[in-house]
Amino acid sequence: MLGKMETKLRIDRNKLNPDFNGYKLKLVDKNEKLQKVADFRKAGYEIPVPEANPTGVFSSSQVQTRIQFNNLFCGYENDSLLFINDANELLKYERTKEGGNRIDKLIDIPRIDVKREKLGLKTIHSISRTYILVFDGIGTFYLIERYTAKSERDEEHGHEYRIRYKLVLHDEQANQADQLRFPTVLGAKIIKNNVNIVICDKANLSTKQAGLHTGVQESGGFEVQVYAVAIEEISETTPEKTPIIIELRKKYGLRVKNIPEYFSYVTDVGNDARSGDGSTSNNTFAHNFIIGTETRPKLVAPNKQAKDESELGDKSVEKHHLSLDYDANETGIWEGEIKRKKCCGKDEEAHFPQYTWIQEDRVVILTVDVPKNLDRLIRITKNDIECIFEDKKLTLKCRHNGDLVLDLDNEPLYGHVMPSQCIWTIEDNSILVIYIVKDQDEAGVYMRWPQVFERDDETCETMDPAEVARIREALMKFTASGGTQQQQDSFYSNGNADYFYNQQNQFMSELDDLVDYNTTLSSFYIIDEENGNINQVVDTSGMDYLCTSFGSPGQNSNYVCLKYDVDGILFKIEPKPSHHSTTAWNHSKTLNALGFVMASKSDKKFVYVDNNNCDYFVISESSKRLYIYNCVDNTADTLVHNVIEFPLEYESNSSSTSTSAAADHELICGLQQINNGSELAILSSLSMYIYKI
Incomplete structure (x- = not known):
């Protein structure tokens, strides 16, 4: 595919x-x-x-x-x-x-x-x-x-x-x-x-x-x-x-x-x-x-x-993207060979993150559960994260105890973005939430992204109501007057968070559309x-x-x-x-x-x-x-x-x-x-x- x-x-x-x-x-x-x-x-x-x-x-x-x-x-x-x-x-x-x-x-x-x-x-x-x-x-x-x-x-x-x-x-x-x-x-x-x-x-x-x-x-x-x-x-x-x-x-x-x-x-x-x-x-x-x-x-x-399916262990099903290869010369006959795919051109062992994502007209919301990526419980802080937005690229690195646990280096995004308005935040000391603000295309419209990155890693947009509800709850923390001090300390951007604050009510009202089947x-x-x-x-x-x-x-x-x-x-x-x-x-x-x-x-x-x-x-x-x-x-x-x-x-x-x-x-x-x-x-x-x- x-x-x-x-x-x-x-x-x-x-x-x-x-x-x-x-x-x-x-x-x-x-x-x-x-x-x-x-x-x-x-x-x-x-x-x-x-x-x-x-x-x-x-x-x-x-x-x-x-x-x-x-x-x-x-x-x-x-x-x-x-x-x-x-x-x-x-x-x-x-x-x-x-x-x-x-x-x-x-x-x-x-x-x-x-x-x-x-x-x-x-x-x-x-x-x-x-x-x-x-x-x-x-x-x-x-x-x-x-x-x-x-x-x-x-x-x-x-x-x-x-x-x-x-x-x-x-x-x-x-x-x-x-x-x-x-x-x-x-x-x-x-x-x-x-x-x-x-x-x-x-x-x-x-x-x-x-x-x-x-x-x-x-x-x-x-x-x-x-x-x-x-x-x-x-x-x-x-x-x-x-x-x-x-x-x-x-x-x-x-x-x-x-x-x-x-x-x-x-x-x-x-x-x-x-x-x-x-x-x-x-x-x-x-x-x-x-x-x-x-x-x-x-x-x-x-x-x-x-x-x-019993031939596949639970971890194999969770951690690998699976594909079925078949012999196209034999109509309807499949070899059934299961192969690991590369995500965005890199082997999954190269710390490419597993993530979920949703979008509305102007924003793509990327969620990375860091402990889930490592199969062990850890706590992360702002000092562990390096997140850099460019016109059409994203750099995301996460270190824990000196080890590089997530490594996304200048990965091309699907569409152009507005770097000064993109932000990220940490939820529950373990979940990294990234808000990518789209830029208009040549026709003057905000294009709907079929995927997050230029190369397709086959991570589909989530429509799980439970996941959307979790993101809604996370966003609510920033719609009040700044939130608690602890919440403010976990909120970082490239220096311009005003756009995000001004747009939250709009984003929130449109989240209901994301679970409309x-x-x-x-x-x-x-x-x-x-x-x-x-x-x-x-x-x-x-x-x-x-x-x-x-x-x-x-x-x-x-x-x-x-x-x-x-x-x-x-x-x-x-x-x-x-x-x-x-x-x-x-x-x-x-x-x-x-x-x-x-x-x-x-x-x-x-x-x-x-x-x-x-x-x-x-x-x-x-x-x-x-x-x-x-x-x-x-x-x-x-x-x-x-x-x-x-x-x-x-x-x-x-x-x-x-x-x-x-x-x-x-x-x-x-x-x-x-x-x-x-x-x-x-x-x-x-x-x-x-x-x-």
Whole structure:
């Protein structure tokens, strides 16, 4: 996980519009702009909308994922869309040659457990012209194959569909149906007859139960899991009566705190990877994907090859950072060899301190428990400490009885600091607390640090409430009028403590935010899909994640939008031609006041940006209202937006009372762009509409 490239996002100030005054509402002629292309009630079915938390067992991250779940998926062909109805039928929308609209049933998806099926999130991925991968929301993937029909029953297409493979997730924690955990599918691709699947599931209760080795006992959280399975190329035209059943085994996992807010494969126009059907696999670089998450992913091994944790002594688990090496040539086979890592380029025996840290906007708080570093009780005084702050370096030395017990010599920090405002203090005669005050970056913002030092020693920011409470108690000593004489004697700095005193109330009030488990995305990680290594870290420079663009037919998003002040900064993601394992992130456009607009919507469901020219963004609120904001000319002082209210008038021969009751249940449950972004396909629980931008 070391040796990665780090990228800090930069804002092009020439693309900001400080004179923007807002959006003006423009009424929509629904008869002209909106067309109903399907009435599902007349066809005898509806589109199921996942309940947010019907069983009361989903975490806040899972609830948010369910609220924002898009039931409408891109087909492989242009302007084709796929979705599943409440009868578990796979349906396809497409335009006819005459310019009309048609919806066809492709195949019935098997139902294993109807009750549980309603709780899961069913996903569809068109991974090639031949194959569609459907997930039932519980634990089974169906690889559906399109083949040429002998009967030519479909005069226009001349093909039929069959379930060629049934891929079953191997549950490492339980085999009983009542213990299934409803994983979320992040993405899927087919590359040279190999189907690659990435899901996010609840992490097992402990590393021992899961057979994982990360060097520490962990609980809760989630795990991004990568699976791969080889499929045979089928050439016969006769459908198989029975699907081939394969149990999916995990290649590796990446431990994260919450379900990633962003996932996409890295697209590469120059790549010539081939799909199982011989066609180009959507120009996708085979071995990279991007995840956006608030915590650094930790690589973990599959259950099958991991060693028993009992082989490791307690001291080994405490004192060493552990890593798992594996043979990347053997898919999913791990050597399980445990190696000691070097911290910041030095062996741990060279007195590099163990520490914990937290941060807020302007300050990084570093805590070093000196006795814990030495495995023995000692008392330290101000005379034992040497702490020197420089623009981007920290020197920290601690001596005890003449021996050097901590040695950090001119260690480069992750970001620039303000040395005159940095301070340190000693707590309980044993704990060294260092307050590092950040300096602004070139964009004028206080960047959020993913790590303390320039070289990553894999010490993650602590979110332990007990640790935060301990730091809170320590800080309280300095918010009063100087504290006791003993406390004042233990407080030292480079000669300027006034800044710290003046800022303590601000720091204290923001410590509560540090234990908020609903924090926003902080970094993007480009992952090598083959082995789980981090090839690149993209630091958002303190900007919060807002949204992404609509997905392409391969379910890839080309843009990420981050909040800067009240605006949305749109970054285009492109692979670097000279190095396919990394990406370039360029400020493509500014979406005026997007951050402000999103903050004004109390119940957001979908937020997407046009994936073609970035000419508009769309926000769905409360499943009943759709806002379309024009941003073609982001230099204008005012722009327009349209609103579509649901329920719309429902055409029916039934009584007005029943019609009104039915319309009240019409909820927006899916959204995609078609016709090169000039139209929006809107999927509701009762109907499907096409809106002309």
